[in-house]
Every structure is written in C-alpha cells, then in structure tokens.
Amino acid sequence: MERLLLARHAESESGVLGRVNGDLRSPSHLTEEGRAQARALGRSLAGEEIDLCATSEFPRTIETADLALEGRSVPRLVAPDLNEIGFGAFEGRPLADYRVWALAHGSGEEGPGGAESRLGAARRFARAFGELLAREERTILVVSHALAIRYLLSGPAAYVESVPLAEAHALTHEEAASLLDRLVAWTEAPTW
Numbered sequence: 353m354e355r356l357l358l359a360r361h362a363e364s365e366s367g368v369l370g371r372v373n374g375d376l377r378s379p380s381h382l383t384e385e386g387r388a389q390a391r392a393l394g395r396s397l398a399g400e401e402i403d404l405c406a407t408s409e410f411p412r413t414i415e416t417a418d419l420a421l422e423g424r425s426v427p428r429l430v431a432p433d434l435n436e437i438g439f440g441a442f443e444g445r446p447l448a449d450y451r452v453w454a455l456a457h458g459s460g461e462e463g464p465g466g467a468e469s470r471l472g473a474a475r476r477f478a479r480a481f482g483e484l485l486a487r488e489e490r491t492i493l494v495v496s497h498a499l500a501i502r503y504l505l506s507g508p509a510a511y512v513e514s515v516p517l518a519e520a521h522a523l524t525h526e527e528a529a530s531l532l533d534r535l536v537a538w539t540e541a542p543t544w
Contacts (some may be wrong), residue, residue, distance in 0.1 A: 433480035441465025
C-alpha cells in the first residue's frame with residue numbers, strides 16, 4: 353500500500369438529527385444532501401487511481417462509497433472493525449448526551465446498556481488500519497466514521513473534534529504507518 357485515502361461518510365439521517373447511530377439493526381441512510389456530498393467526493397477523487405475501497409458495515413458508509421465511485425470498477429472490502437462505536441443505551445439519543453457521559457468516564461470504561469469503551473473501539477480501529485496497511489493494493493480508499501478517522505489522524509482524546517463529511521484525507525504509507533504506531537502505543541498505555 354502506498355496511499356491511504358480516508359473519508360467520513362456523507363450526511364446521514366441520524367446525523368441531521370444530531371443523534372448517534374452505532375447499531376446495525378437501526379441503520380441510518382444518507383439524506384439527499386448526503387447523496388450530493390458523496391457525488392462531490394467522487395468528483396474530488398476522479399483523478400485518483402483507487403485499487404480498493406474499504407467501508408464499515410453501516411449503510412451510510414457503503415452508500416457514500418457507491419455514489420463516490422459510481423461508474424468505476426473498484427473492488428470492495430467491508431471491514432467490520434471500521435464500524436461506528438457501539439453507543440449502548442445512548443443509541444438514537446443526542447450526541448451531546450453521549451459526550452457528557454464520555455467526558456466523565458475513562459477510556460476503558462464501558463457505558464450503560466453495553467456501550468463500547470473508547471479503548472475497545474481504538475483497538476478495533478487500529479486492527480483495521482493495520483490490516484489495510486499490510487495489503488498489496490497501491491491506493492486504498494477508506495469510507496468510515498468520524499471516530500475511526502479522528503483517532504488515526506489526531507490520536508484518541510476524551511473529546512475529539514469532528515471530521516468533515518465526505519472529504520478525503522490523503523496519507524502516504526509512511527504517514528499512515530506512523531499515525532497507526534501512535535494509535536497502537538496509546539491503546540497499550542491509554543492516557544485517560
């Protein structure tokens with residue numbers, strides 16, 4: 353792998369409402385604006401030779417990839433380790449509610465109703481990115497969720513800034529490997 357292109361999914365129904373969706377049993381699809389954003393992502397990637405596209409299992413990532421790569425023959429890989437964090441009892445509730453809980457609890461703590469710990473999610477994301485970096489394809493597009501992308505780009509923190517919708521972030525193999533090393537090191541000795 354020589355280049356890694358990271359993109360958060362486009363605008364989704366749950367996102368417009370400000371509600372979290374980490375449960376595949378209640379999928380959130382793209383809005384009309386989200387479909388336009390996904391097509392715009394495709395136009396921004398038109399000059400890129402993409403050898404593989406990896407998505408999470410969530411419809412909003414798959415729909416984004418489908419629209420962004422419309423008319424192109426790009427092999428696909430669905431990687432469950434790229435899935436959104438599981439929100440447990442916060443599922444379907446405002447993101448602000450989850451953030452209040454998250455800021456008051458450590459990274460290794462699971463939340464109410466089986467909410468996945470942020471440490472557990474970080475380990476899962478690191479595993480997914482490690483597997484992608486080891487692949488033979490030269491350029492890989494990853495369409496995933498804000499937390500997975502932010503944890504790779506900036507490292508885990510109790511509060512992370514959002515990631516713009518449907519915008520590609522390009523990394524060389526060396527850059528991605530260095531960021532992944534930092535993420536893995538954090539999972540071995542979390543700081544919060």
